[in-house]
Amino acid sequence: MRKYSFKITLIAASVLLALYFLYPTYRDYQLHKEMAAMSAEDSLSFYEQNEQEIRDNRQKRIKLGLDLQGGMRVVLEVHVLKLIEDLAKNRDEAFAQIMKEVRDEASRSEESPVLLLRRKFEQRQIRMSRYYLTLRDDNDRITGYLEDEATKAIDRGMEIVRNRVDQYGVSEPNVQKLGGTRIIVELPGVSREAEVRQLLQGTALLEFKLLKEPEIAYRVMEAIDQALAAVTDTTDTASVAALTDTTKIATPEGDMTPEEFRKKHPFFGIAIVNPQQFPGEAVVAEENREKVRRMLEREEVRRVIPNDIQFVWSAKSRLLGEGQRYYTLYPVKSTPELTGGVITTARATLDPVDNLPIVTMEMNGEGAREWSRITGANINKRIAIVLDNAVFSAPVVRGKIPGGHSQIEGMDNLEEARLLEIVLKAGALPAPVEIIEQRSVGPSLGEDSIRAGLLSSLVATVLTMIFMLVYYRTGGTVATVALLLCILFLLGVLAAFQGTLTLPGIAGIILTLAVAVDANVLIYERIREELLTGKTLRAAIDAGYDKAWSAIFDSNLTTFFSGVILWQFGSGPVQGFALTLMIGIAASMFSAIFITRVMFYLLTDSSKIKLNFG
Amino acid sequence: MRFFGKTNIDFMRPRNIAYVLSAVVILAGLASVLIRGLDYGIDFLGGTELIVQFREPVEIADVRRAMDRAGFGRAEIKTFGSDRDILVRTVEQAQGTEVADKIRTGLTDYFSKNPYIVLKEDKIGPKIGAELRRDALYAIIASVVVIGAYIWLRFKFIYGVGAVVALIHDVLVTLGLISIFDGVLNLEIDQNMVAAFLTLVGLSVNDTVVIFDRIRENQKIFKTMPLEQLMNKSLNETLSRTIITMGTIFAVLLILLIFGGEVNRGFAFALVVGTVAGTYSSIYIASAIALEWVNRAKAKGAIIN
Numbered sequence: 001m002r003k004y005s006f007k008i009t010l011i012a013a014s015v016l017l018a019l020y021f022l023y024p025t026y027r028d029y030q031l032h033k034e035m036a037a038m039s040a041e042d043s044l045s046f047y048e049q050n051e052q053e054i055r056d057n058r059q060k061r062i063k064l065g066l067d068l069q070g071g072m073r074v075v076l077e078v079h080v081l082k083l084i085e086d087l088a089k090n091r092d093e094a095f096a097q098i099m100k101e102v103r104d105e106a107s108r109s110e111e112s113p114v115l116l117l118r119r120k121f122e123q124r125q126i127r128m129s130r131y132y133l134t135l136r137d138d139n140d141r142i143t144g145y146l147e148d149e150a151t152k153a154i155d156r157g158m159e160i161v162r163n164r165v166d167q168y169g170v171s172e173p174n175v176q177k178l179g180g181t182r183i184i185v186e187l188p189g190v191s192r193e194a195e196v197r198q199l200l201q202g203t204a205l206l207e208f209k210l211l212k213e214p215e216i217a218y219r220v221m222e223a224i225d226q227a228l229a230a231v232t233d234t235t236d237t238a239s240v241a242a243l244t245d246t247t248k249i250a251t252p253e254g255d256m257t258p259e260e261f262r263k264k265h266p267f268f269g270i271a272i273v274n275p276q277q278f279p280g281e282a283v284v285a286e287e288n289r290e291k292v293r294r295m296l297e298r299e300e301v302r303r304v305i306p307n308d309i310q311f312v313w314s315a316k317s318r319l320l321g322e323g324q325r326y327y328t329l330y331p332v333k334s335t336p337e338l339t340g341g342v343i344t345t346a347r348a349t350l351d352p353v354d355n356l357p358i359v360t361m362e363m364n365g366e367g368a369r370e371w372s373r374i375t376g377a378n379i380n381k382r383i384a385i386v387l388d389n390a391v392f393s394a395p396v397v398r399g400k401i402p403g404g405h406s407q408i409e410g411m412d413n414l415e416e417a418r419l420l421e422i423v424l425k426a427g428a429l430p431a432p433v434e435i436i437e438q439r440s441v442g443p444s445l446g447e448d449s450i451r452a453g454l455l456s457s458l459v460a461t462v463l464t465m466i467f468m469l470v471y472y473r474t475g476g477t478v479a480t481v482a483l484l485l486c487i488l489f490l491l492g493v494l495a496a497f498q499g500t501l502t503l504p505g506i507a508g509i510i511l512t513l514a515v516a517v518d519a520n521v522l523i524y525e526r527i528r529e530e531l532l533t534g535k536t537l538r539a540a541i542d543a544g545y546d547k548a549w550s551a552i553f554d555s556n557l558t559t560f561f562s563g564v565i566l567w568q569f570g571s572g573p574v575q576g577f578a579l580t581l582m583i584g585i586a587a588s589m590f591s592a593i594f595i596t597r598v599m600f601y602l603l604t605d606s607s608k609i610k611l612n613f614g
Numbered sequence: 615m616r617f618f619g620k621t622n623i624d625f626m627r628p629r630n631i632a633y634v635l636s637a638v639v640i641l642a643g644l645a646s647v648l649i650r651g652l653d654y655g656i657d658f659l660g661g662t663e664l665i666v667q668f669r670e671p672v673e674i675a676d677v678r679r680a681m682d683r684a685g686f687g688r689a690e691i692k693t694f695g696s697d698r699d700i701l702v703r704t705v706e707q708a709q710g711t712e713v714a715d716k717i718r719t720g721l722t723d724y725f726s727k728n729p730y731i732v733l734k735e736d737k738i739g740p741k742i743g744a745e746l747r748r749d750a751l752y753a754i755i756a757s758v759v760v761i762g763a764y765i766w767l768r769f770k771f772i773y774g775v776g777a778v779v780a781l782i783h784d785v786l787v788t789l790g791l792i793s794i795f796d797g798v799l800n801l802e803i804d805q806n807m808v809a810a811f812l813t814l815v816g817l818s819v820n821d822t823v824v825i826f827d828r829i830r831e832n833q834k835i836f837k838t839m840p841l842e843q844l845m846n847k848s849l850n851e852t853l854s855r856t857i858i859t860m861g862t863i864f865a866v867l868l869i870l871l872i873f874g875g876e877v878n879r880g881f882a883f884a885l886v887v888g889t890v891a892g893t894y895s896s897i898y899i900a901s902a903i904a905l906e907w908v909n910r911a912k913a914k915g916a917i918i919n
Contacts, residue, residue, distance in 0.1 A: 075742065107741070193735065197711060436739030438711055442732055448695075452875030459873065460866040467862065471615050504809050507881055510866055511813055515820075518859040522824065525855045528616070551827035554768055558823060559816035561764065562757045566812050569753035570805065577809045581816075614615050 206340025342367025368404025512584025643790010684720025
């Protein structure tokens with residue numbers, strides 16, 4: 001036993017690790033079941049009490065693909081052609097003709113629309129500068145400019161979509177860029193299609209909204225706090241336990257313990273107000289955002305908020321204090337001062353004087369006049385830049401800005417400045433997007449698939465195990481244990497990498513089991529052959545493993561190759577299949593070869609158990 | 615327990631019959647593909663597809679009438695699993711999700727007393743369909759090439775060729791049978807089917823490699839044995855494993871085919887066929903090609919084994 005202690009430790013460690021990674025999945029399932037059994041009211045209060053735990057487990061569990069849990073997947077394409085058309089000046093008949101041809105060709109060709117456009121211009125020997133930039137610019141410069149604008153439009157589209165999806169409040173949304181001009185949006189559990197389409201395709205709305213004076217804002221928040229304290233006796237007390245380190249920022253009045261303070265001030269307990277550090281706004285830790293959002297939606301709270309005040313969240317969270325991320329809650333005037341259509345251009349750059357990141361912004365004549373009046377009347381006040389109902393920046397007005405040329409300072413880095421540039425431009429130049437692929441699976445089709453898929457996997461696995469037990473006796477028992485461990489490892493790795501389980505993924509697991517069984521069959525058949533030649537059991541086992549190795553290795557590696565290729569070329573569900581297949585092959589090699597061998601060594605050493613291979 | 619003792623079957627002798635059999639199956643399949651075509655899924659066709667579930671069973675003819683009125687006379691309509699679940703598919707393209715909206719309105723208007731829920735709604739733009747088709751083809755070609763190269767590296771060139779031809783054989787046989795059985799089982803070529811084909815390629819080569827491995831091993835031991843005899847010996851030695859493994863896989867997939875539901879059916883069918891074809895082709899295509907090539911080279915006087 002002792003000579004295998006290292007190997008046994010390794011196996012035990014892998015098993016424990018797999019269990020550790022799988023625990024959140026199990027716990028999530030359990031919590032889900034508990035909540036499903038409760039009444040709607042109970043389950044809400046249960047949710048509030050255990051919010052942190054539920055959220056943590058949900059994040060770490062094995063995710064289910066859209067085909068299994070239902071939901072929507074939308075692929076959007078940014079209309080580069082439309083953008084090119086919008087950017088052109090002095091559009092005329094000839095230009096319209098060229099655009100028509102480019103559009104025709106672009107639907108068939110893989111080439112960049114900008115290059116297609118350039119070719120068309122060159123064929124007709126028209127200079128591109130007739131429509132773009134200034135007359136002095138040559139085609140190279142204009143092509144570069146258009147390509148640049150196209151890239152920016154895609155970033156903009158991406159940011160707008162991401163912002164909206166974030167505001168929409170779906171759990172685990174996924175927004176990513178696909179290739180050059182496409183954006184994939186995956187919304188698990190969402191089935192309100194019309195709403196989502198609206199959400200993704202509508203024109204972006206950029207507004208400038210004045211922040212309320214800090215004193216007024218504070219008074220409103222105080223009223224909210226009191227309104228909540230009046231109704232709160234059961235629901236929110238439990239949430240106190242979840243909070244630990246927010247006390248450092250909160251400003252307790254008098255000598256109260258943090259618990260007492262939070263009990264007495266349900267709102268200020270989690271929405272932190274600090275007049276010195278953050279005048280006129282409140283910061284809320286990331287995990288409390290949902291809670292505060294719910295507070296603000298309560299009837300008794302809505303009653304105390306004056307009509308001309310609106311609470312708007314910051315679009316991004318920021319790091320404050322000890323690694324905790326906070327969102328900012330801005331009380332703003334409900335009516336916007338100005339909307340983003342007046343912005344003609346915006347650019348992120350470095351201030352030539354002090355080398356700090358800034359964003360410059362230009363407005364058209366009408367906008368500039370308004371802007372001059374607004375800034376003049378609100379010196380030293382703050383104006384929030386709000387895109388689709390999320391605040392991206394809330395700079396202080398330093399002085400009256402005539403002529404529409406503004407400069408926004410105070411960004412932490414150039415990255416942040418670039419984001420603001422994108423946001424400001426979203427008002428000026430909407431990035432036209434079109435839905436080119438939309439898939440939605442209703443939860444019931446998902447459920448049926450899960451049931452059918454799981455049932456058949458289960459039946460298949462059990463039958464395979466019974467067969468192995470009957471056919472190979474002790475060897476079969478060992479193989480069955482290995483098979484179970486293989487499934488455990490596969491799911492553990494899937495959870496650890498936060499992989500997604502899809503329907504083809506379940507098929508991949510079944511296939512993995514077949515591969516694992518094959519490895520054991522190869523070995524056992526070999527051991528039987530060796531036993532026939534008169535070898536001792538121990539020698540036969542060694543020979544069996546050694547000789548079966550090359551076949552197992554070569555065949556598994558080739559299967560692994562097809563997994564890699566599938567991963568590369570496939571999309572969505574098919575990639576899920578490739579993922580489970582690749583993990584499964586690795587897991588099966590470990591369990592079906594390494595673990596079984598250690599088990600056989602232990603069994604041959606032990607005098608109690610008679611080892612045989614059927 | 616064991617199914618086989620020591621067997622001594624002359625596998626390689628009836629290989630000429632096997633060639634004819636393969637040729638017949640492939641030609642029949644290809645003829646079916648050419649005449650009846652393949653039933654491409656929405657992934658590859660592009661267009662809009664809806665699966666709806668009505669509260670009460672509906673007649674396909676009624677759905678067709680509803681679609682005619684909605685202006686989709688050429689839409690494909692079939693049941694999906696039960697007579698309450700209906701699949702409507704059209705290749706027409708429009709801005710955004712206009713087509714799906716019109717289909718839904720059409721169904722709501724016609725079946726005003728029989729409400730339905732949408733189980734699945736897919737819209738694939740024309741560009742995406744073409745791209746997915748291209749990617750699927752690339753994926754299958756790439757995996758066959760990579761596998762061939764790997765076997766060439768680990769074994770010999772002609773074994774690589776044999777394995778690749780065997781894979782092409784399996785893909786063609788499966789594709790043909792899919793086309794033939796499409797009418798009965800409703801088998802569509804979609805992305806899942808591509809995954810099935812790649813798995814089939816993996817399984818088939820898996821089996822081939824095990825046999826090649828044994829041939830390689832025996833060649834080191836029995837250096838003077840003629841290749842045909844050596845192959846037969848290797849095939850007999852691995853027969854028990856082949857039957858057990860491939861039998862198990864076959865059983866597993868058969869369960870998936872029968873109980874796995876509508877969504878899994880195409881996948882399972884391709885793999886059930888693929889397992890049989892893959893086992894067969896390891897012997898009568900992959901090994902046989904290597905054998906024919908060596909025999910021919912010997913006849914010419916070159917010494918290769």
